[in-house]
Amino acid sequence: MRVTFWGTRGSVPTPGPSTLRYGGNTSCVEMRTEAGTLLIFDSGTGIRELGLHLARQAEQVSAHLLLGHTHWDHISGFPFFAPAFVPGNRLAIYGARDPNRSLRDVLAGQMHPTYFPVPLGDLRADITFCELDEGTLHIDDAVVRTHLLNHTCVCMGYRVEADGFSVAYVTDHEPYGALDDGLRVSPVHDGDRGLVEFVRGVDLLIQDAQYTPPEYAERRGWGHGSTDYVIDVAVQAGARRVALFHHEPTHADADIDRMLEACRTRSREAGSTLEVVGAVEGEAITLARGIKKPG
Ligand SMILES: [Zn+2]
Numbered sequence: 001m002r003v004t005f006w007g008t009r010g011s012v013p014t015p016g017p018s019t020l021r022y023g024g025n026t027s028c029v030e031m032r033t034e035a036g037t038l039l040i041f042d043s044g045t046g047i048r049e050l051g052l053h054l055a056r057q058a059e060q061v062s063a064h065l066l067l068g069h070t071h072w073d074h075i076s077g078f079p080f081f082a083p084a085f086v087p088g089n090r091l092a093i094y095g096a097r098d099p100n101r102s103l104r105d106v107l108a109g110q111m112h113p114t115y116f117p118v119p120l121g122d123l124r125a126d127i128t129f130c131e132l133d134e135g136t137l138h139i140d141d142a143v144v145r146t147h148l149l150n151h152t153c154v155c156m157g158y159r160v161e162a163d164g165f166s167v168a169y170v171t172d173h174e175p176y177g178a179l180d181d182g183l184r185v186s187p188v189h190d191g192d193r194g195l196v197e198f199v200r201g202v203d204l205l206i207q208d209a210q211y212t213p214p215e216y217a218e219r220r221g222w223g224h225g226s227t228d229y230v231i232d233v234a235v236q237a238g239a240r241r242v243a244l245f246h247h248e249p250t251h252a253d254a255d256i257d258r259m260l261e262a263c264r265t266r267s268r269e270a271g272s273t274l275e276v277v278g279a280v281e282g283e284a285i286t287l288a289r290g291i292k293k294p295g
């Protein structure tokens with residue numbers, strides 16, 4: 001299985017010299033199984049470049065787009081996803097069920113003539129919609145589990161098992177019960193325990209690490225996590241590797257470097273062998289046989 005980051009930034013695109021290394025496009029992650037099944041997580045502005053890449057690779061594209069939620073930074077690239085315009089391509093779009101509005105209506109809304117020249121209904125690909133509750137679904141050779149997150153709107157986290165590996169995509173998410181003393185995962189809050197169980201033992205955890213702990217203290221209720229919380233979840237879950245994701249727009253590359261170092265220190269102090277990386281736009285992580293941990 002190969003995981004490629006096309007957009008790693010949170011909230012708003014941030015092109016410019018200070019974000020060259022980690023990237024300025026908003027959330028989009030490609031996951032490709034060995035059999036070729038294509039899963040795409042979120043359609044932030046990063047999906048535009050992914051679409052061009054796919055169009056260069058093959059005449060026909062069949063993709064499964066799994067949206068965590070529909071805030072702008074997770075859907076605003078969708079109207080620029082070139083394969084959606086091509087007859088014969090197939091695009092299955094999944095998202096958390098919202099009792100107040102359909103997933104299709106939300107995506108059509110941002111393509112209303114007020115905002116965009118081409119309405120959703122004019123897209124020529126075969127597009128289907130699937131609204132999800134918590135549970136398990138099978139997409140070709142991938143088993144996908146869903147888990148509701150703690151955000152400011154209905155928001156779904158995903159865990160994929162394929163090729164003998166597991167990857168979790170958890171953004172945007174705020175601690176349920178962060179404690180004041182260092183924001184360690186609350187030992188008592190069912191929500192945090194539930195997330196730890198959901199990502200237990202994954203080979204790669206991609207998680208919202210938007211804030212440093214002091215920043216988070218100032219932004220409680222905004223729906224995002226702190227780096228300490230991400231490390232605590234990853235360590236307690238026994239994840240093999242964690243990728244800090246959904247980078248804060250005001251953070252320059254050097255800020256994210258410092259957050260990474262703090263995360264590695266926290267993980268070491270907890271006695272963990274967790275590998276901590278920052279999600280880098282344009283980089284891929286390959287999970288292949290031979291490097292799988294035993295057992
Ligand atoms: Zn976001």
Ligand SMILES: [Zn+2]
Pocket residue numbers: 069071151172223
């Ligand atoms: Zn959001």
